[in-house]
Amino acid sequence: MTDEGRLVWMLDGYTTSDRYPYSDPVPGLGNYVRNSVKVTIDAYHGAVTLYIADPTDPIVRVYAAAFPGLLKPLEAMPADLRRHLRYPEDFFAIQARKFAVYHMEDPQVFYNKEDLWGVPRRTVESRDREMEPYFTIMRLPGEPREEFILLTLFNPSRRDNMIAWLAARSDPPNYGRLVVYNFPKQKLVYGPRQIDARIDQDPVISQQLSLWNQRGSTVIRGSLLAIPIEQSLIYVQPLYLAASEQGALPELRRVIVAYGNRIAMEPTLEQSLEHVFGGAPAEPVRQAAAPTAAPSRAQEPSESLRALAQRAWEIWGRSQDALKRGDWTQYGAEQKRLEDTLRALTGSQR
Known part of the structure; x- marks a missing residue:
């Protein structure tokens, strides 16, 4: 979307060859590939503009010389479009x-x-x-x-x-x-397949998934997101439940969070983060002190974790709303806040 409100599609163009010496080929593609061209297509009148994204590529330079005016330098692309360039x-x-x-x-x-x-x-x-x-x-x-x-x-x-x-x-x-x-070689960082196995082997999670699948519903696992935090990864996976009848819309029912050896599945991201990062419910107090007694120090970290988890859940919800609207500026801002909050959560465990 341009600053003037026009919708423009952007595509990547490549130059390839199978005759580049001393190189390792890619099956079906060749042994030389460059992302040499960026293409814009105006969605309103269909105008197509080609820009040279890699001026060091000899193949695209030959095309530019053979067809003058066909390829423009990347500097000629409007600034509001250049902000939307992304790596292919x-x-x-x-x-x-x-x-x-x-x-x-x-x-x-x-x-x-x-x-x-x-x-x-x-x-x-x-x-x-x-x-x-x-x-x-x-x-x-x-x-x-x-x-x-x-x-x-x-x-x-x-x-x-x-x-x-x-x-x-x-x-x-x-x-x-x-x-x-x-990652540090002396530190074990679980991979996606291991996280999938831990989810399947968790007795609470597997029992709940089996129960849902037996009731005429279908459990849909969302994308497993790996978020790098310091020297490790936090994995987040949403779980959706859809009725068996045709056209039923999936409903978000649980969010799984895994960090190191800890894993949790709760109705919200907030609760899963709180569970993983130490926000488990405290044991009941057998004998109450004076009614006006101040909370003990042992309760303070739990309250802090709960507040951070609540903040992470709210930020995540806003980021998903921005993603649905295609508001990348707002999405980026919310992702920054989410990362800062997750760093605070992991830091509170040290």
Whole structure:
């Protein structure tokens, strides 16, 4: 959406070749690929404009010389459109697969494939699938502010725990820069498949899911979101319940939160966060003190955690509303507040 209120579609264009020497090919694509073109299409009158996104690419330079005026420099794109540029997901997925192999710099380690990585896989609708990269707004380690990034996870080859994550930056002036963050090798960080297994094996969760499925309803698992926090990950997964009849709309019934060895399923994100980060109900007091006695110190952290969890739930709700409206500015602001609140929750556990 432009500043003038016009709707414009944006597409990514690629230049490819299968004749680039000394390179590792991608099946069906070749061994050379560049995101060299950004395309805008005005939704009102259909005008198509092509911009050169990678002027270092020799193939796109040849096309520009062969067809003068067809391709414009990226600087000619209106500023209100340039703010909406984002790193392409399919291009990033290719880079992630190659980086999982070629991140090894030691020749002996590379030859023996001692530190081979892979993109995590999950079983979704009875099919084994590779996790797709996803967009999020977060503050990268060492950076002063939040930014819009494309994120993917890595695990060691043939293992399910996490080893690293890779982010592609979209905000200027860092558009196109890739950043990798390695988890400490001495720390076990659960991967998506392990979290799925823990959810399935949890007696409370599995019993509730079985009960719902037996009552003529269908349990729909939402996307499993992995949110990097400090040196670990917080996983969040919504659960929806839909009636068996055709056309029934799914209803949000539970939210699962997993962090380290802790996992919880509650009706709201607030309650799940409170459960995971220590907000369990206190034991009943057997003998009350004076009615005017002040709360003990042991109660204060629980109250603080409850307030933080409540804040996280409210922020998450506002962010989902903004996402449905397509209000990315508001969504980004709410995601920043959510990250700050989650950091406060994890910090309160130290």
